[in-house]
Amino acid sequence: MNAILLTNNTNLIDSILSFLPSIEVYSNLENHKHLVDVEVLIIDEEYIIDQLEKQLDFINSNCTAAAKYIISTKNCIHNLEYYQKNEIPNYILHDENFNERLKKHFSSITINANKNNFTFSDLIKGKSEVIEKVFRLMKKASNSQITVNITGETGTGKELVARSIHENSQRKNNNMVAVNIASIPKDLIESELFGYEQGAFTGATQRRIGKFEEAKGGTLFLDEIGELPLDLQTKLLRVLQEGELTRLGGNEVIKTDVRLITATHRDLYSEVSNNNFREDLYYRILGLPVHLPPLRDRKEDIVELSDNFLKVVCDENNIQPQKILGKDAMKKLLNYNFPGNIRQLKAIIDLSVVLSSNYVISASDILIEYQKNDLNLLEKELTLEEYNIEIIDHFLKKYSGKVNFVADKLEMSKSKIYKWIAEGKLTKPRT
Numbered sequence: 222m223n224a225i226l227l228t229n230n231t232n233l234i235d236s237i238l239s240f241l242p243s244i245e246v247y248s249n250l251e252n253h254k255h256l257v258d259v260e261v262l263i264i265d266e267e268y269i270i271d272q273l274e275k276q277l278d279f280i281n282s283n284c285t286a287a288a289k290y291i292i293s294t295k296n297c298i299h300n301l302e303y304y305q306k307n308e309i310p311n312y313i314l315h316d317e318n319f320n321e322r323l324k325k326h327f328s329s330i331t332i333n334a335n336k337n338n339f340t341f342s343d344l345i346k347g348k349s350e351v352i353e354k355v356f357r358l359m360k361k362a363s364n365s366q367i368t369v370n371i372t373g374e375t376g377t378g379k380e381l382v383a384r385s386i387h388e389n390s391q392r393k394n395n396n397m398v399a400v401n402i403a404s405i406p407k408d409l410i411e412s413e414l415f416g417y418e419q420g421a422f423t424g425a426t427q428r429r430i431g432k433f434e435e436a437k438g439g440t441l442f443l444d445e446i447g448e449l450p451l452d453l454q455t456k457l458l459r460v461l462q463e464g465e466l467t468r469l470g471g472n473e474v475i476k477t478d479v480r481l482i483t484a485t486h487r488d489l490y491s492e493v494s495n496n497n498f499r500e501d502l503y504y505r506i507l508g509l510p511v512h513l514p515p516l517r518d519r520k521e522d523i524v525e526l527s528d529n530f531l532k533v534v535c536d537e538n539n540i541q542p543q544k545i546l547g548k549d550a551m552k553k554l555l556n557y558n559f560p561g562n563i564r565q566l567k568a569i570i571d572l573s574v575v576l577s578s579n580y581v582i583s584a585s586d587i588l589i590e591y592q593k594n595d596l597n598l599l600e601k602e603l604t605l606e607e608y609n610i611e612i613i614d615h616f617l618k619k620y621s622g623k624v625n626f627v628a629d630k631l632e633m634s635k636s637k638i639y640k641w642i643a644e645g646k647l648t649k650p651r652t
């Protein structure tokens with residue numbers, strides 16, 4: 222079920238989680254993406270009390286939830302008139318009968334949690350247009366046996382997409398076997414894929430089945446297919462065309478029964494033009510092409526991905542209440558280019574949870590190692606002041622927060638740096 226609770230109150234979170242264990246809890250209303258496709262929205266009035274009408278207007282214009290609940294954590298409803306005017310019929314007092322009332326309300330809601338039986342979004346986070354397109358292609362792939370070729374830079378989620386297609390396909394009760402061609406020494410790839418008979422080569426002391434046979438009835442995921450040597454490309458093509466193989470050193474013909482999913486970070490078509498990849502194999506494996514764009518081209522997904530990774534790392538480490546990202550931290554993430562894509566975002570969030578000693582994670586807990594070529598300052602289109610702040614921030618980190626030293630180095634006044642620190646525009650790193 223898509224349900225969202227907006228609050229900072231841990232008691233309230235506990236009560237509601239006992240009725241709706243799958244509810245997602247947010248303490249930040251600024252991104253309307255959170256509110257898309259939400260079926261139930263529960264708002265803790267106390268949490269938004271400072272700017273009640275403004276926040277409610279925002280929610281009303283961005284959220285299509287059929288069921289909206291306002292929970293008042295005091296013994297009164299703060300803005301009854303507004304709720305009546307805006308047709309928000311469900312307001313619940315957070316008093317001693319709160320749990321009973323909540324139970325009654327929620328037992329009367331029937332929500333179709335799994336309308337289409339596809340559960341990609343449980344695993345794969347993102348609401349950008351490109352990800353929606355990927356979901357549509359994945360649905361097609363899951364409904365059929367078609368070969369799928371996934372392209373994208375490292376860390377964009379190629380293996381995750383392959384796994385989700387498998388788990389939503391008719392083959393889900395059998396194995397998905399993943400093989401990373403780039404990680405196997407060249408002279409072992411053939412035996413790894415197709416298996417071998419006892420005595421096939423020195424050291425082959427007993428028969429071993431290959432990955433094709435291991436994946437029987439399931440899915441074989443060949444990652445980094447572009448690294449397959451040319452002679453093995455020929456063999457792979459033959460196996461795919463004939464639907465049968467023989468193990469190394471053997472004569473027995475074995476029928477294959479796999480759905481093939483391949484992935485590569487290379488542009489396979491230009492590999493074909495450069496004679497590094499066989500054209501006939503290229504067309505054989507192309508099947509349904511799915512492209513995963515780099516994270517820097519779908520920055521709108523950063524908020525949801527970060528929230529998801531925060532939730533996971535806090536759950537795994539029993540951190541309660543779940544930490545949240547401060548505005549400055551989120552801004553820092555949104556300004557970054559992520560050469561390592563989603564894998565790098567996950568690593569940065571994991572580390573920020575460990576580094577921050579507060580409930581709200583700040584920019585100084587977001588450790589981004591800028592490399593010379595990914596600073597890309599000019600592409601960010603910031604104001605001059607923001608550029609100054611970025612540069613000073615970089616040097617403060619580099620020189621352990623020594624303001625005087627950094628001011629001298631940049632030939633600027635140290636009072637300016639202190640002013641920006643006092644205004645929260647800059648964070649002085651811990652020394």
Ligand SMILES: Nc1ncnc2c1ncn2[C@@H]1O[C@H](COP(=O)(O)OP(=O)(O)OP(=O)(O)O)[C@@H](O)[C@H]1O
Nearest residue numbers: 344345346347374375376377378379380381563564
């Ligand atoms: N859309 C997503 N939502 C949530 N997690 C994601 C998403 N995409 C990727 N991840 C996570 O990012 C990490 C990297 O993903 P994955 O290993 O699938 O990338 P890849 O493209 O196969 O990388 P490589 O090319 O280096 O093998 C994993 O921890 C994965 O769970």
